[in-house]
Amino acid sequence: MECNRWASKGVHIKYERRDNRSGYKAGALRDGMKRGYVEHCDYVVIFDADFQPEPDFLWRTVPFLIHNPDLALVQARWKFVNSDECLMTRIQEMSLDYHFRVEQEVGSFTHAFFGFNGTAGVWRISALNEAGGWKDRTTVEDMDLAVRASLKGWKFVFLGDLKVKNELPSTLKAYRYQQHRWSCGPANLFRKMLMEIASNKKVNLWKKVHVIYSFFFVRKVVAHIVTFVFYCVVIPATVLVPEVEIPKWGAVYIPSVITLLNAVGTPRCGSIDSSLITTTARRRTATNSSKSLHLLVFWILFENVMSLHRTKATFIGLLEGGRANEWVVTEKLGDTMKAKMATKAAKKPPRTRIGDRLHLLELGTGAYLFFCGCYDAAFGKNHYFIYLFLQAFAFFVVGLGHVGTFVPS
Template sequence: MADMNLNADECLLTRMQEMSLDYHFTVEQEVGSATHAFFSFNGTAGVLRIATINEAGGWKDRSTVEDMDLAVRAGLRGWKFLYLGDLQVKSELPSTFNDYRNQQHRWSCGPANLFRKIVMEIAMNEKVTLWKKFYVIYSFFFVRKIIVHMVTFFFYCVVLPLTIFVPEVDVPIWGAVYIPSIIAILNSVGTPRSVHLLLYWILFENVMSLHRTKATLIGLFGAGRANEWVVTEKLGDAAKNKPAPKFFKKPKFKFGNRLHMLELGFGLFLFFCGCYDYVHGKNKYFIYLFLQTITFLICGFGYVGTIIPTSS
């Protein structure tokens, strides 16, 4: 079933999420269902047969993506999922940057952590074909849940900026610009009304790839926060309908609570690379680097999403 986001227009952050989720449902889920390939059950909106749950071994709490865990085990036992794009259910998106970061940590760390725990179960399964095992292990998990985050982050936020200091390394423009641009444009097909936000969406996704890469590595190696579950608070229409108190203090913003040092650090790194390229470079990468720097700094200073004042 498709999600109908109630608060997609609340702020720019929710618009960015709408673009990503619309692509996920309109393309990934639709294609997976139409081709009868494996695709993950979404816990937000779905119906499972009791027999499916029982045959798959029931719900397990070994990861923070229990819905994906159940879907994989059910798929290994021959059950198929059907996506109904014309049937929509209401949902809310996290509208503060901290809540969105926590959600993305769980969504990136959980699949990676599940992969390390279930990969041998998939490989040793005797009820599905070798091709389906390969598809689930390589395409569904390894490429889409692990590699995609790392490639985005390391290439655009680490490798490409560092090539500026090594003139002998020449990154072809088709690899740095053309192919990624085509992929980004295709990602906007699910949300035509937001196509004008595509440039900022790309820059923002590069920022989030930092957190997704970090979360993926934590999940892969089973580090301290691998099983951390932080409830994603969502304001949506609930905050608008909440009655105002009769007596209240003027809310204050605690600026220090909004600082994100990781984003600020990478913003300064990219700014330095951009300045060096402006002076010594030939490929004019500084244009991208300065735009990406601005995006990192906006996120680092907490000026993205809804800002919730404190009452103290």
């Protein structure tokens, strides 16, 4: 109806949808690019369904592409409308702030490769076609296209001051599915593109090393595995095997410094230009920074819990297991669903089954950590039991489903 209203005013606009899910999002994008009117267009802008761009979005992005013929992509930053809905969404905001402030913004500033986020971006169609278009061989079609375009010599720019409103997944189930796709997809793409990148004669050695080692191997594979194995397997195991000792600088000091730097660098309003901040705004920014810092412990514990699923998903992607190409749309509750939930809850409290909330992997890992904590409290000397009990509690909380907004089935 909205598109018809604009079309009646003379605006050239079409609303189209397909009747199947072949190829999932990549398939939908590929079908869209086959339309006849695309031949008369130079650029394509992509938004997921829950994104709310401002009216001036194109005015602030397209000029970069017009005036820079070697530029393929302009990527905007995400702004979350429901980050204060629950503790889980607040922690997600902290993690994604780090992704945008460090990985995307630094990559753009140093003219190094960074990935397309799949939404809130404008592509040059000629670059998209030269790179081979959208492919559905993995669940990260956005990263796949970005890597192929980069290998063709195209460049990207990230606009940190252009923010597009969107919604974070607020249920644990939706967040787990999202994290599975975001961890499994890159690992599977790494498996499929490793030789293609290494054998590319048009790309210099430094760029190959950066994409293969830094972007894929370290950030998309090793980071998840090391987090889970070190904090949830090795440290607890050293309690049971006292002959093995981890230096405190490796177990405590360095990880603590890295975590503090991440949190300090990603306050809630950290991307505001300091030259434009008034005295009042400076106080507000300082307050928002403290809002991130006091959540550090929760952030660390929750990220360690999620590293269990990210590690599992990474191995599934590397080994191309049964769920490697599984695509489950990330559920977003939205204002309409929340209103319906509140109305139903007021009429009749929903009943929930215990099985709806139980997650056995988390409960099993929590039991292992709790046992190691008890053993260390009784016989150990390093006081690791303080961390082990906290981490075990975090696993139990997630394992019992007491995280995020719960929607009864």
